[in-house]
Amino acid sequence: MNNIKISGIQKTSLIDYPDNISTVLFTQGCNMNCPYCHNPELISEENENDYLKLDNLWNFLDKRSGLIDGVVITGGEPLIQESIYELLVKIKKYDLLIKLDTNGTNYNLLKEIIEDELADYIAMDIKGPIKDYAQFCGIKLNKSIINNIDQSKELLINSSNVFTEMRTTVVPGMHDKRIMKKIAKKVYGVDKFFIQNFRPNKVNNPDFKGKRRFSEKELNEFKNIFSEKNVEVEIRN
Numbered sequence: 480m481n482n483i484k485i486s487g488i489q490k491t492s493l494i495d496y497p498d499n500i501s502t503v504l505f506t507q508g509c510n511m512n513c514p515y516c517h518n519p520e521l522i523s524e525e526n527e528n529d530y531l532k533l534d535n536l537w538n539f540l541d542k543r544s545g546l547i548d549g550v551v552i553t554g555g556e557p558l559i560q561e562s563i564y565e566l567l568v569k570i571k572k573y574d575l576l577i578k579l580d581t582n583g584t585n586y587n588l589l590k591e592i593i594e595d596e597l598a599d600y601i602a603m604d605i606k607g608p609i610k611d612y613a614q615f616c617g618i619k620l621n622k623s624i625i626n627n628i629d630q631s632k633e634l635l636i637n638s639s640n641v642f643t644e645m646r647t648t649v650v651p652g653m654h655d656k657r658i659m660k661k662i663a664k665k666v667y668g669v670d671k672f673f674i675q676n677f678r679p680n681k682v683n684n685p686d687f688k689g690k691r692r693f694s695e696k697e698l699n700e701f702k703n704i705f706s707e708k709n710v711e712v713e714i715r716n
């Protein structure tokens with residue numbers, strides 16, 4: 480399993496896997512380029528620092544067994560890593576829960592992971608309404624990627640053997656009530672939807688640095704839009 484770039488590890492987290500103590504792995508590289516991305520150092524395919532050696536990861540998990548409940552794999556986009564499937568198989572052998580974050584562009588792999596029960600919790604970004612996706616993710620999207628994102632969303636909505644989260648990071652100037660209404664129409668059935676307020680202290684596109692964030696009142700207005708559609712929704716501010 481050589482083709483996996485893990486450029487960061489947070490040994491203990493109390494927040495990244497809801498209700499569980501987890502270790503977080505950050506994979507290097509993303510196939511999107513969202514201007515508001517909070518982990519811009521993980522977008523490029525390469526990092527100048529060394530990647531985590533897998534032997535060190537296994538040694539660490541040997542020692543941590545019993546002290547953590549699960550592992551969170553985030554990025555970047557974890558599903559562009561060639562050996563991600565093998566990584567999940569191996570982590571599962573430690574009898575740990577796995578939470579996987581994804582932008583939903585690799586539908587086939589996501590389906591395989593769910594069918595083979597290699598993740599317990601999957602969190603997928605919903606950047607905007609599917610038809611206007613390119614406005615939100617900083618890259619040109621061809622039809623096949625858009626189809627993949629849409630199919631991934633439907634897959635999660637219809638999956639019963641994994642806890643499913645979807646979330647939209649909301650940015651003033653990009654998201655408004657009209658946009659949120661379009662998103663809310665399409666996510667009924669997900670286990671939990673989060674409206675995440677944008678964090679302007681660290682961003683991918685410098686034009687977004689220091690931009691204003693939505694107020695609590697505005698976030699609650701967005702929340703109501705989802706509640707009206709009977710979507711289980713919470714705010715991450």
Ligand code: SF4
Pocket residue numbers: 509510511512513515516517518519521522554555556582604616
């Ligand atoms: S926000 Fe997520 S999908 Fe967008 S560039 Fe950052 S890591 Fe990639």
